[in-house]
Amino acid sequence: MTIEQYGWNESWQNKWSEKHHEQEQEGNRRIPGRITGDFGSKYRVMTETGETWGELAGRLRHTLTDSGEFPAIGDWVTLAMQDGGEHAVIHGVLPRHSVISRKVAGNTQVEQIVAANVDTLFLVSALNDDFNVRRMERYLIMAWNSGANPVILLTKADLCLDADQKIAEMERAAPGVPIHAVSALLGDGRDKLLPYIRSGQTVALTGSSGCGKSTMVNWLSGQNLQLTQDVREGDSRGRHTTTHRELFVLPDGAIIIDTPGMRELQLWEDDGGLDLAFGDISSLAAECRFSDCKHEREEGCAVLEAVASGVLEEKRLLNYRKTQKELRYQNSKEVKQKRKTAAAAVKAAPRTRNSGWQRVLDEY
Template sequence: MSLRDYGWDEHFAEAFGRLHDAALEPARVTRAAAAIFRVRGETYHGQATLAGKLRHGAATSAELPAVGDWVALRSPSSGDPRIDAVLPRRSMLSRNVAGKRTSEQVVAANVDRVVVVMGLDRDFNLRRLERYLTAIRESGAQPLVLLNKTDLCEETDARAAEVREVAPGVPVLLASCKYGDGVDAVRSHVGAGETAVLVGSSGAGKSTLINRLLGEVVQPTRETREDDDRGRHTTTHRELFRLPGGGLLIDSPGIRELQLWGGESSLQQAFDDIDELARGCRFRDCTHGEETGCAVIAAVESGELAVERLENFRELQKELRYLEKKQNESAQRAEKKKWRSIRKEYRRFTKKRGR
């Protein structure tokens, strides 16, 4: 198996070459769980741990390897392979880890496509889809929507039309992964050497799709709860698989709600209809709330724009603005800390000189 089969190309080869270290070997992270990684290199595939300098040198956890990353591996043949460096990413899907402090978590790195898998049962939710699409616009990867469980839905075409409405220009596929209908179409969107990550709620059928496309059961699946169609969080780690046809697919654990990470420009892209309408607003910084002369609200009133879409837009906008504020605060904190330590260093220095 060559590195190219795993998506290696000139871009990464160049970045690797710049490390100028003959003891290093490139490899791709195929699984990440806590501090233990599985990697795939030309000669070595198996476990690897983080080199101390990478672990301690990383300013944030987002700089540590994630599934899909290309890394530089030290002494893979010695029995103690260490990840020395993470090669610059071409794209990455990130989310905000919920908690007191905001922090970025990389869901998957170097992905060409993000496939949102959504069940046509009670999982179907256009607002959640809008949230995903906003995050994907930030990632640098192309979105794809897979509406799964067509066998459970009578109005598949109507549902697909609703999705197209909120996701203009995004390919929408219909499938029944359990029975195999429509899954082959996914293959044509993940070419040889390309990488796609599956995201969606627990129980949407991501692992079922992986098993179908690989033609064997590589991932466990579990039935959803009867009362609300929710899944049971069966997949617990992100893992990359190679399809017989050559594409690479990352399975991921279901998430209840993807917290956004990124800037407001992703929102403009995911809601380009609102962005377009907003050009007609009287005020340039119109929030499309209470302002007079708002063209977006006028579009809601005329029935051109769904009020739920506008409400969701405003909610996501609020989330991104809050995130930005938090990021500024933590940057300020880091700056203060730096100056404190410089002053301390200086005092120690002058004291020594005085003695």
């Protein structure tokens, strides 16, 4: 395999050239590599000479100010090879063109990078008891904030008797976002996904446990790359089969990233994702009598009028309000101070699998 097969192209070469030239001038031999596996204290990295294991240079570790700056799955990094190419030291991260992030579970104000440099983000939801429109609205905010293009995959279509109704529900919650119902068991819908898995494109899958992400990886690759398990009977809750993030190359030439299931999604910061995910409410809000309308009890509120007339679902508005409040809190001075404290702890702690801050960042 070559790094070109892992997404290296002219754009990345241009980003590399200036830094690479400077390093050559200093007499330091550096090569690019892409992180294909994140295992906490170590990374698996694909380089021009093949795949190897890498870890952070001490100097780099001490210059990183928060967890969001640490290398993540999908990142292109600067490497110094050691031990005849059997080991690599990571000296830097090339600027990302997209970054999918969330806040770690619980009250800790720490950012967790789900994946980097993704072109298309598959938001996966199964057509069983896992189906949840309100949760998908939150995933869409994360996707729009990332810079990647969101695509909704409704898996396990063979288990659903009212798939058309659920697709219609999702279309109302995600106007303009491509939605595809697929069944890996029956082999239905793969042709619809071909435009997203072209050679050189990077796609990532995210969703709750048991929604079928690892099954999708195996189906699209035609191989058993990832272990899968059946969901629990009764509540369709999944077990954590994927425990770390990994990157694979598909036969079609695309690069696919599988991620552990999320039992909850706490949003990080908003970069316009809220307005894009709730574009219908944003459009209605422009017609409100007052520019600072909160869409609660104000006279002349176009959003409330839309709810009263049945044009807008009340549950969608309630989720919008809840998420808006959450994002405002995330941007508050109180939270920013907590982030500084958490960042200082991250910087001070050694990045090992057993360290306290790493346990916070790991999937639970």
